[in-house]
Structure formats: structure tokens, C-alpha cells
Amino acid sequence: MARKDLFPDLEPYERGRLAVDPPHDLYWEQCGNPDGVPVVFVHGGPGAGASAAHRRFFDPAYYRIIVFDQRGAGRSKPLGDLTNNTTDHLIADMEALRRLLRIEAWFLFGGSWGSSLALAYAIAHPDRCLGLALRGIFLCSRDEVDWFMTGMQRVFPEAWRRFAEFLPKTERGDLLINYHRRLIDPDPEVHLPAARIWSQYEGACSTLLPSADGASSFGDPLKALGIARIEAHFFVNDLFMEDRHLLKGVDGLSGIPCVIVQGRYDMVCPIASADALARAWPEAEYVIVHDAGHSAMEPGIRAALVQAMEGFKSNGA
Secondary structure: OOOOOOOOOOOOOEEEEEEOOOOOEEEEEEEEOOOOEEEEEEOOOOOOOOOHHHHHHOOOOOEEEEEEOOOOOOOOEOOOOOOOOOHHHHHHHHHHHHHHOOOOOEEEEEEOHHHHHHHHHHHHOHHHEEEEEEEOOOOOOHHHHHHHHOHHHHOOHHHHHHHHHOOOHHHOOOHHHHHHHHHOOOOHHHHHHHHHHHHHHHHHOOOOOOOHHHHHHHOOHHHHHHHHHHHHHHHHOHHHOOOOHHHHHHHHHOOOOEEEEEEOOOOOOOHHHHHHHHHHOOOOEEEEEOOOOOOOOOHHHHHHHHHHHHHHHHOOO
């Protein structure tokens, strides 16, 4: 019978840190089978960090599971630091981690911004990719950023109003610039309240049905600072990518297996982006979960992601 849910909790068999460009020091861990097929979990945000639950999408008897926190995120240090923090730096970090762990090639598993970074890495290093499992597709376009900043009010007006009205009325004409200014302020009394409101806005829009657990995690001040400050930094810099870079780049990924998993009612990363990616990459398997939003932890999404990784296993990819 096909597996429908996450694998049981497991603990890493190895943890470590990787010093990259100063001042960044990255957290990484390995779980599962040390001699198994490598898969790297690429977290979202940017800036969200990874958690123990993210180890559980993979069969630990088959996969060598690598989880890491990107620059400024999660357990990497310093938290929320924007120095030398660009897409190219994050791709280079993944390569440095791959070499450190002596991995020839690995599967990439990422959702939301994690789907963007996994795609960007694969485009830069296709020979290091065994396959990709991507969820909640974000193609790093200005339209997608504008949707996040203002468009989601069409579906979540209450959450957006709380987000917008945190700022003085005179600053609401450009939410991104004025949030960014607060989030990079060195004073915690300025940046922490802004980070908490930003993060809670994202959390409130991330599931098809309200989730108390999800909402509380997005309110954690440390998680909020990583998410909000780094997202705003990447957003004001157009995600450090040329327009349509990801869609154009999939031409070079022919022969690499990919499964795209998308919630029909994903409001953070609307389905139009997944549809565009599937059309640009017809070899990829495209799975629409019709009763889900954005979160990887929604039942239909997590089942489809587990099945994607089980499918790679059974196909001998």
C-alpha cells in the first residue's frame, strides 16, 4: 500500500557547522541511512529555517537525509544577518556542503522559496542533481512579490489589514520599502515588532483552513526575525535573479526527474506559477492537490511529497 503520511520522528546521526563567507556559520545535520541515497532538504522563506519535522518526508532506511539552515536562518549564525546574503551565495553554500559531505550527487527537496533555490541550484549544477521534488512553486517574479505584499488582501483581508495597518497611514503606499526599513533597523524595539507582524501575516495565509499550531510558530520572535528580515531583503533585490531565470533555465534540466506538488488554493504562491513551470518543463510530473493551500504540512501536500520521494525510490532514480 502506498504510504500516505510522514515517517516517524528520527534524530540526526551527525550534526555540524560550516563556516562560509564571514560572518556566516551554517548549521547542518544528517539523518537516516549513512550509506543511503542522498537528499537535501531546502527550506523556504528565504529565512524560515528547517525543523525536526522536515526530516520525516523521507524513508530513513533508504535515504541519507541532509537538512541545513541557510544564511541568517534557523540555527545558522548570525540570525537575520544580511551580509553576503544573496541567491548566488546560497547556491555556493549548498555546493560547499555537498563537497564537505563527499556527496557526488543528491536529490533536491524544496518548497516555496525552497523550490526557487532548489531550481536555481539545479540550473547552476545539473550534474549534481539526481532529481527534484518541488512544492508551492515560487518563480521569483515581481508579480509574485506584489501578490504577497498586497494581492493576498483579496482572499485574507483581515490578515492583510493587520499587516498594512501596523505601518502609519503615510507609509502604506509602499509596504515593502517601509517594512524593509524597519526590519533592517538595528534596534530590536523597531525590528522585532515589524518582524512578528510580517511573519504572522504569512502564517495566517499559508493553510487552506486556519491552523493554531502554524500561527503560533510564525509568532516566535526568532523565527519571525529570520523570515521577515531576509524575505524583505530578497524581495527589495528582486530575489537576486534575472527575470524568468528559473523558467528559462529548465531547458538545461532535461532527463532529470522532477515532481511538482501544488496546492490548488495556495494563496502565498498561487498555482499560476506551478502551471507555468509545468508547461516549461513538460517532462516533470505535475501533481495538483485540490484540497490544500501552501503549507507542506497540510495532509494532501505532505502525502504527495512523501509519494514523490517513494516514487523516485521505486523507479530507481
